Amino acid sequence: MSLTIRVEIKKASAYVVYPEGSLDTNTFPLFDSKIEEILLEDPQVVVLDLEKLEYLSSAGIRSILKLRKALKAKGGKTTFINLQPQIRKVFEIINALPTMQIFTNVKEMDAYLDKIQKKIVSGE
Amino acid sequence: MRITIENRIDEIPRLINAACGYAEKEGASEDLLYTIRLSLEEIITNTIKYGYDREEIHTIDVIIEISRERLKIEIIDDANPFDPVDHEYSDNDGDMDDWEIGGLGIHMVRQVVDVVEYHREESENRLMLIKNITGANGT
16 A cells, blocks of 8 residues: 656657556655656656556645646646546546546657647647 | 555555455455455545535544355445435436546445445444345345
């Protein structure tokens, strides 16, 4: 019931976050502090890759929603990839799925990040 | 099985490990283990975070029974009266900024169990959660 978090800078101003283990009432402060570091960099996109996330509690959901809100306020976007069935179920329970941008595969994510990248380069 | 913990968030993993360890021995399915973990994490977090006025040591008792037909979890504490059965859940568009304190966790618990029963007895909250085990009795 522990959490480790790896962060990868995919393209300029796109951060992929890989939480592994359990995002819950005991581990969410670690997630929050990683996210705070990332937010200081003013990312355009944060991708939460949830492939290795085994458990998500309401405290973890709050952390994710907090990230989404903070990033939105800075003009950035929170997106998701690799939702495992048990994690998808949690988002379903709280009826959050319709408001989430979820990539179905890495190719789709890369295409999206490329598009964002081009926008930045061309100064749109 | 009875497990007693103190009112500290860092007691929750020990509680869940003990409860799920017992349930596994009783042959509980993955789904049942998930129900136990979710219920204990959400309910006990709420109790510890919002149930006590002062920072004092209290104990919380959890009793778990598993039979062929059902899982029964009983949570007994001396925190402030709090009835989750009474708790209104407001559906919304997924923007959860307006969720009331503890509402999200309790809503999640109600999705995974069949019965939530609350009694206040003297100075104790007694919360009972029941999940019927599908497959038993041909249901």
